[in-house]
Amino acid sequence: MPDRQPEHPDARHSLRQLIRQRRKSLSQDEQQAAAEQLVVGFKEHPGILAARRIALYLANDGELNPLPAIHWLWGQQKEVYLPVLHPFTPGHLLFQRYTATSPMIRNRFGIPEPELDMSQVVPHSMLDIICTPLVAFDATGNRLGMGGGYYDRTLASWHEHRLGPLPLGLAHDCQQVDSVPQEQWDVPLPQILTPARLWHFSQSHPA
Numbered sequence: 001m002p003d004r005q006p007e008h009p010d011a012r013h014s015l016r017q018l019i020r021q022r023r024k025s026l027s028q029d030e031q032q033a034a035a036e037q038l039v040v041g042f043k044e045h046p047g048i049l050a051a052r053r054i055a056l057y058l059a060n061d062g063e064l065n066p067l068p069a070i071h072w073l074w075g076q077q078k079e080v081y082l083p084v085l086h087p088f089t090p091g092h093l094l095f096q097r098y099t100a101t102s103p104m105i106r107n108r109f110g111i112p113e114p115e116l117d118m119s120q121v122v123p124h125s126m127l128d129i130i131c132t133p134l135v136a137f138d139a140t141g142n143r144l145g146m147g148g149g150y151y152d153r154t155l156a157s158w159h160e161h162r163l164g165p166l167p168l169g170l171a172h173d174c175q176q177v178d179s180v181p182q183e184q185w186d187v188p189l190p191q192i193l194t195p196a197r198l199w200h201f202s203q204s205h206p207a
Contacts, residue, residue: 001150011181016144019136022174024062033171035065037195042069045198046190047166051128055081055095055165060111061146063133064170064195074100081127083150084113093125093150096120124154129167132189134169141188141201142180143169168193 026034042048054073059065062185070080079097085107086092096102096113097120107116124130132151136144145151157164169192176194180186192199 004103006156012144012147012183015177016135016147019144019175019177021174022146023064025064026172031062031065034195035068038064038066038170038193039069039072041193041195041198042072045193047168048073049171051078053079053081053122053127053129055083055124055127055130056098056170057083057113057131057133059133060109064172066131066170070098077115079171079193081122082114084107084116084121087116091149091153093124093154094121095124095130097122116125125157125164129168130154131170132166134171134175134189134192136175136177136180137169137171137189137192138177138180139199141190141192141199142186143189143192144180144186149185152185152187166190170194 042177044195048054056066057063059067067070067150074078079096080099082098083093086095094116096117101117102120104112125167132143132155134143134144134145151167155164155167167187167189169189171192171194173194173196188201190201192201
């Protein structure tokens with residue numbers, strides 16, 4: 001993939017900083033309430049209920065915490081997977097099975113991930129849903145991430161051909177903005193789940 005040359009990096013950087021600070025300003029009680037409400041959203045989401053393999057993430061930098069939802073998924077006999085930085089292909093992710101006894105390490109960004117065990121890794125095409133973190137989103141499903149492009153690369157097949165697992169963004173309600181400045185590599189999301197509601201975006205649905 002060629003190096004990224006954003007057309008409006010200042011706008012994206014400024015928005016990223018603003019919304020990161022906004023979500024980090026949430027109190028511990030607000031974060032806990034949001035995490036509990038996410039469980040309610042999972043219980044009402046048809047795709048989650050039907051799925052067998054679901055990829056999530058461990059919260060960092062004020063992100064919506066899916067850990068209570070992960071515990072609920074385990075109780076429903078669902079398989080949970082977490083992203084692991086690919087050891088040989090920079091900018092790409094692997095997805096590894098995550099259980100209550102998985103050995104954990106911190107990756108080069110300081111984010112916890114399972115210690116790499118290829119016997120527990122599945123191709124992302126075998127996942128049913130990939131729950132993606134994000135920094136900001138708008139009312140048309142555009143997503144602003146942290147800038148590394150990891151999830152954009154992972155979801156490229158969905159974006160181009162509607163193939164692979166359903167992308168489901170997870171975010172606090174305060175992360176919604178009027179408009180996310182877009183680049184050609186950005187992957188709009190078909191759905192975003194916040195503590196308050198489930199957003200559906202028709203422009204991102206298969207034709």
